[in-house]
Amino acid sequence: MNNDQKKLIIFKRDLENNEVLGEVCYVKFLGSDETYAIFYKPLIAPKYLKEYIKQNKIEVAYEILSDEVLEKYENKVYTFKSEGGVYKVKKGIEQENKLVLLVDYGMEISLNLPRYSYDIKGKTINLKPYKNSNTKGYCYVANDGDVNIELRKIMIPVLEIIPGLLFLDTSLDFCNDKEKKLKHT
Numbered sequence: 001m002n003n004d005q006k007k008l009i010i011f012k013r014d015l016e017n018n019e020v021l022g023e024v025c026y027v028k029f030l031g032s033d034e035t036y037a038i039f040y041k042p043l044i045a046p047k048y049l050k051e052y053i054k055q056n057k058i059e060v061a062y063e064i065l066s067d068e069v070l071e072k073y074e075n076k077v078y079t080f081k082s083e084g085g086v087y088k089v090k091k092g093i094e095q096e097n098k099l100v101l102l103v104d105y106g107m108e109i110s111l112n113l114p115r116y117s118y119d120i121k122g123k124t125i126n127l128k129p130y131k132n133s134n135t136k137g138y139c140y141v142a143n144d145g146d147v148n149i150e151l152r153k154i155m156i157p158v159l160e161i162i163p164g165l166l167f168l169d170t171s172l173d174f175c176n177d178k179e180k181k182l183k184h185t
Contacts, residue, residue, distance in 0.1 A: 005081065005082045006082070006094070006163050007079075007163070008064040008070065008077050008078070008079055008162055009027065009061045009062070009063055009064065009080055010061060010064060010069075010073050011059055011061045012059075012060040012062070013059070013060075014073070015062075015073075015076075020062075021069055022062055023063070024060055025039055025061050025062065026039065026040040026041065026058045026059070026060060026061070027039060027040065027059040028056065028057070034089060036083075036087065036088055036089065037080065037086065037087050038086055038087065039087070065162065065165075066165075067124055067162065067165065067167070070162060077093050078091055078092070079092065079093060079094035094161075096144075096159070096160045096161075097144035097158075097159060098141055098142065098144060098158050098159070098160045098166060099141070099142050099143075099144055099147050099152060099156065099158070100140065100141050100155060100166055101113075101154065101155045102118070102137060102139045102156070103139060103140065105136070111151070113140040113141065113142045113147075114140065114141055115130045116130050116138060116141060117129065117130050117138055118138065118139045123167060123168050124165050124167055125139070125158065125168065126164065126165055127139070127141065127164045127165070127166065128164075142155075156168070
């Protein structure tokens with residue numbers, strides 16, 4: 001889970017009623033086709049910021065970090081994926097098939113896969129950097145194609161749409177069948 005590799009962005013121009021979704025980020029497109037971009041952090045005094053943004057053709061945007069915001073604006077989202085030092089921009093949501101294995105303390109296993117602490121909240125698994133103090137356990141997460149076929153049989157298929165947030169079903173309409181998948185492990 002490297003949040004710098006992929007970001008879901010919604011531009012302020014696409015929001016209803018100038019809504020504020022959290023911390024502002026600034027996007028500078030490279031080229032007129034808006035296929036590549038960089039994130040900009042202007043260090044200009046606030047009274048000159050609006051003019052600076054306008055002169056340099058910088059877009060005001062928000063990074064989507066919750067499934068509630070994603071559901072509300074799913075048709076207005078752009079996916080930014082790291083590529084060669086910049087971000088490749090694609091209109092729409094780019095989802096990745098992942099596999100997760102939940103491990104309880106006391107039944108620990110060791111795999112050569114990225115390990116995270118986690119919280120299950122309804123239809124999602126929120127990933128956090130691994131901390132040994134988490135009493136309920138930890139999880140391993142991998143790309144669908146990077147897992148041995150035998151190990152795949154005991155892992156839960158999930159979707160990663162928002163980096164660090166795994167969805168327990170395989171569609172964007174967030175159906176209510178998630179709890180069954182968790183019981184199969």
